[in-house]
Amino acid sequence: MDRREFLKKCVIYGAATVGATLLRPVERILAAPSDTTVDLVAVMGGRPSELFDAGIAALGGMRSFVKPGQTVAIKPNISWSAPPERGATTNPELIRRIVEHCREAGAKRVYVFDNTISSWQACYRETGAEAAAKAAGAQMAPAHSTSYYHKAVIPGAKILKEALVHELMLEADVLINVPILKHHASTRMTAALKNLMGVVWDRQFYHYSGLSQCIAEFPLLRKPTLNVIDAYTVMTSGGPQGSSYRAALELRKMQILSVDIVAADAAASRILGHAPEDIQYIPIASDLRLGRKDLSNLRVQRITL
Amino acid sequence: MGITSKTEDPIDRGKGKPPIGWIRRILGMLILFLFAYGFLGWGALSKGLATLISRTQIGPSLLRILEEGIGSDAFIIVILILGSTVLFGRWYCAFLCPLGTIQQIASPRRMIRGGRLIQHPVWDDLIRYGLLGLVAALVTVTSIAGWSGSMVVLDLLDPYGLFGRILRDLFFPLIVFLNWLLFQVSRLFELIVPLLSYKPDLPVFFATLLLGGSWFVAARKRGRIYCGSFCPVGTVLGLGGRVSLFQIQMDGRECTRCGLCINTCPVGALNRGSSGEIHLEAGRCVLCMNCIEACPVGALRYGRRTEAARVASSEGASSTYIPSRREFLGKAARISKGLVAYVTLTVLGGVITYGLAPGRFLLKKRASSPSLQPNLPSTPPGSQGIHRFTSLCISCHLCVSHCPTGVLSPSLWEYGMKGLFQPVMDYQRGFCEYECTRCGEVCPTGAILPLSVEEKKTIQIGRVKFEQDRCVVVTQGTICGACAEVCPTHAVGMIPYRNNLDLPATDNALCIGCGSCEHACPVPQKAIFVEGLAVHGNAEVRKPLHSLPREPEKKGFPF
Numbered sequence A: 001m002d003r004r005e006f007l008k009k010c011v012i013y014g015a016a017t018v019g020a021t022l023l024r025p026v027e028r029i030l031a032a033p034s035d036t037t038v039d040l041v042a043v044m045g046g047r048p049s050e051l052f053d054a055g056i057a058a059l060g061g062m063r064s065f066v067k068p069g070q071t072v073a074i075k076p077n078i079s080w081s082a083p084p085e086r087g088a089t090t091n092p093e094l095i096r097r098i099v100e101h102c103r104e105a106g107a108k109r110v111y112v113f114d115n116t117i118s119s120w121q122a123c124y125r126e127t128g129a130e131a132a133a134k135a136a137g138a139q140m141a142p143a144h145s146t147s148y149y150h151k152a153v154i155p156g157a158k159i160l161k162e163a164l165v166h167e168l169m170l171e172a173d174v175l176i177n178v179p180i181l182k183h184h185a186s187t188r189m190t191a192a193l194k195n196l197m198g199v200v201w202d203r204q205f206y207h208y209s210g211l212s213q214c215i216a217e218f219p220l221l222r223k224p225t226l227n228v229i230d231a232y233t234v235m236t237s238g239g240p241q242g243s244s245y246r247a248a249l250e251l252r253k254m255q256i257l258s259v260d261i262v263a264a265d266a267a268a269s270r271i272l273g274h275a276p277e278d279i280q281y282i283p284i285a286s287d288l289r290l291g292r293k294d295l296s297n298l299r300v301q302r303i304t305l
Numbered sequence B: 001m002g003i004t005s006k007t008e009d010p011i012d013r014g015k016g017k018p019p020i021g022w023i024r025r026i027l028g029m030l031i032l033f034l035f036a037y038g039f040l041g042w043g044a045l046s047k048g049l050a051t052l053i054s055r056t057q058i059g060p061s062l063l064r065i066l067e068e069g070i071g072s073d074a075f076i077i078v079i080l081i082l083g084s085t086v087l088f089g090r091w092y093c094a095f096l097c098p099l100g101t102i103q104q105i106a107s108p109r110r111m112i113r114g115g116r117l118i119q120h121p122v123w124d125d126l127i128r129y130g131l132l133g134l135v136a137a138l139v140t141v142t143s144i145a146g147w148s149g150s151m152v153v154l155d156l157l158d159p160y161g162l163f164g165r166i167l168r169d170l171f172f173p174l175i176v177f178l179n180w181l182l183f184q185v186s187r188l189f190e191l192i193v194p195l196l197s198y199k200p201d202l203p204v205f206f207a208t209l210l211l212g213g214s215w216f217v218a219a220r221k222r223g224r225i226y227c228g229s230f231c232p233v234g235t236v237l238g239l240g241g242r243v244s245l246f247q248i249q250m251d252g253r254e255c256t257r258c259g260l261c262i263n264t265c266p267v268g269a270l271n272r273g274s275s276g277e278i279h280l281e282a283g284r285c286v287l288c289m290n291c292i293e294a295c296p297v298g299a300l301r302y303g304r305r306t307e308a309a310r311v312a313s314s315e316g317a318s319s320t321y322i323p324s325r326r327e328f329l330g331k332a333a334r335i336s337k338g339l340v341a342y343v344t345l346t347v348l349g350g351v352i353t354y355g356l357a358p359g360r361f362l363l364k365k366r367a368s369s370p371s372l373q374p375n376l377p378s379t380p381p382g383s384q385g386i387h388r389f390t391s392l393c394i395s396c397h398l399c400v401s402h403c404p405t406g407v408l409s410p411s412l413w414e415y416g417m418k419g420l421f422q423p424v425m426d427y428q429r430g431f432c433e434y435e436c437t438r439c440g441e442v443c444p445t446g447a448i449l450p451l452s453v454e455e456k457k458t459i460q461i462g463r464v465k466f467e468q469d470r471c472v473v474v475t476q477g478t479i480c481g482a483c484a485e486v487c488p489t490h491a492v493g494m495i496p497y498r499n500n501l502d503l504p505a506t507d508n509a510l511c512i513g514c515g516s517c518e519h520a521c522p523v524p525q526k527a528i529f530v531e532g533l534a535v536h537g538n539a540e541v542r543k544p545l546h547s548l549p550r551e552p553e554k555k556g557f558p559f
Helices: A003-030 A048-058 A092-104 A119-124 A128-135 A167-171 A192-199 A201-210 A211-220 A261-271 A282-289 B002-008 B020-040 B043-054 B058-068 B074-090 B091-096 B098-106 B121-144 B152-157 B161-189 B202-222 B225-231 B232-242 B260-264 B291-293 B309-313 B325-356 B386-391 B399-403 B438-442 B481-484 B514-521
Strands: A038-046 A071-076 A109-112 A149-151 A162-166 A173-180 A180-184 A188-190 A226-237 A248-258 A300-304 B246-250 B271-272 B279-280 B301-302 B408-410 B423-425 B459-466 B492-496 B501-508 B528-538
Touching: A003 A149, A003 A211, A038 A048, A048 A092, A048 A300, A071 A092, A071 A167, A071 A192, A092 A109, A092 A128, A092 A173, A092 A226, A109 A128, A119 A128, A119 A192, A149 B386, A162 A167, A167 B301, A173 A192, A188 A192, A188 A226, A188 A261, A188 B271, A192 A211, A192 A261, A192 A282, A201 A211, A201 B481, A211 A282, A226 A261, A248 A261, A261 A282, A282 B074, B020 B043, B020 B091, B020 B161, B020 B291, B043 B399, B043 B438, B058 B074, B058 B121, B058 B161, B058 B232, B058 B386, B074 B091, B074 B232, B091 B232, B098 B161, B098 B202, B098 B225, B121 B152, B121 B225, B121 B232, B152 B161, B152 B514, B161 B202, B161 B408, B202 B225, B225 B246, B246 B279, B260 B271, B260 B291, B291 B301, B386 B528, B399 B408, B459 B501, B481 B492, B514 B528
Parallel strands: A038 A300, A071 A109, A071 A173, A173 A226, A180 A226
Antiparallel strands: A038 A248, A149 A162, A180 A188, A226 A248, B246 B301, B271 B279, B408 B423, B459 B528, B492 B501
16 A cells, blocks of 8 residues: 555545544434334234335334344244244244345344254244345354353343353344244243243253243343234144144234334234233233333334235 | 396386276275265255165165065165176275275285284184174074064174264264364354254263274274174175186286285285295285285286186185095085084074063163153154164164254163164154154165155154153143143143143143153153153044134234
């Protein structure tokens, strides 16, 4: 590099820095703080991608959550080696659309990951998540070995005081929680709170030490930036796997979006025909001030396409 | 004049020969690599390769013939190999046998008394034919006894099985370590390198290290002593090699009796006769071509057997052999002794097989058995039951290498003496994936028969048992249901219990014995577990209550 080139670069970088500072207020206007306008968005009556387009627009667009250059981790529920039609795993069309929104918002890297129950490669492949993520420019991050997990202290937890947590949960700038709503044999319902069990290594500890309490305490570590509950095809019995004769599906064509993980689950419990209080971990999480379960006092925007 | 005399110099005659040894080296390494990729690689390519290449091996093919009859494609493979051995000698040992290639690599360049456990030819023959006889006797008795015996002697001696265990139990951990190093480096560049899943199994690791290591050390000192004195496959092929149409020829007129070839022969096929002449025992020769490369005068070459060589090879040194009455009687005596030995071995084999067969005495109950009463180990779907499985498995661990969840683990004592090293379903390590049929696809012996996914879902390899007193729902009063959550068939469901809790309930009509529940159960002393079935049964497959998604009863938002 000669002196001339050096000076040239100084000017370019200097101008860029000044430009960036000038741009900042504009960006702030674009990214209007979403939670001031609406607490929860419920959308119904379209394809999963259309539901998301409408829902995220109501929350001020993906730019409210993802800043240019950030790393985004998307946590769907792809725990079972099952085709999307079984309704056991997050709809791949939704995963793809979320990744596309993140990329448009300028995310540097987008990862999709889950600590699966069936063998991980089969799950990533058979659920359609891998194909969807790759098509939209995200990477599938492995989560099948303890080497990807780090010990984390959960502040304020009574039982789940520490856990081995996936590095993306700890390091990603933005975490988007994308569960599918299902009946669940253990907890009666799985959605946003329960989905975060898939970023932890030792799930048996949960079951052994008090499942509901552990599920409720985990977000004390970190709350997702955004929760998107896929309630397009809803498994109403025979969950969470849906491979037995007991499985039954309902075509609800819904989606719930909220920054508040407890509110999202409270709304989801209603779709399954429960009261939020019927699902043990929802009131516990509410008492831990992780969110609000009283839907009547929340600003809920309902959109029908 | 000077130039002519140089080319005629016998020392230079050996130079400029075709690189026949390199054909063996390249093919051997290629086969070795294909085996390594088939066992330890990934993807559909690895599975296809493993399925293909393991079927070229004699040991598993023989077992498959016993299972499928002579209509089996394994029969054609064995006939092709035996037939080509009669034509060309033990080419199988030269490069198709991966354990042979490893031993060849391990062999020193020069060795003394290589390839034979005992130098005395009679004793050495007694060992190798004796071992072959014992294997044959055990296999015969076991197959006559309707698959209730043991293949333990074959499992310990078969080269393919031993090679498979070396790959899976010794080399795979090394690959895992290299993969981990690559993973650590890749993180510096924010690249994604998936880690290999490996659950260490120290007893099996050390047992294989001891066995494989012993052969390696032996090969380092004395060449292919395993191939020369122990391998039952080699001994059988040696019978063909003795009379093969093509073999290594020794030209007695060219030979200077320097003995360089003797010291490079890894199987001890080259020996000095009483008057110092060197002769080749074609039945022992594994066609490694070391001697041809070593001979400074080019007295050795691979080619069509001459009459003189035929006589020499069958009778040692003398080329002026005249059959006599004495020779004939000697031969007859040897044959009758052989028959007596074979009958004795068959009886011995029968006794051993009978001793191993009942299983009640030697079949060890699951060591980590979670049940109150110790129970039987489970064998993979497609194996039809413990006795059939242990009688047909050659312990190559190819299924272990390909099992996606790691439930199929190498055993040491789980089946007792009769099933040393044979794979067992270990539900502490994993569970049998509902949609997976991989073990049956790759098994080369027919011990695990191939199944379609639909067939597999109907086979019961074990039965679920629930011990309520250990369940966290009862002991701690908290919700659980990890077992019901993972059960693919609803053989475990949840029924109402006190205090708004649900308790697991089992239905063995639906249970396939996959062990998902046992694997998931969070209690150290498992509250729910699988009891293996000695003979596999059938599970009911129920049609779904609702096959298609229904339209919801209530329209609109419920909140």
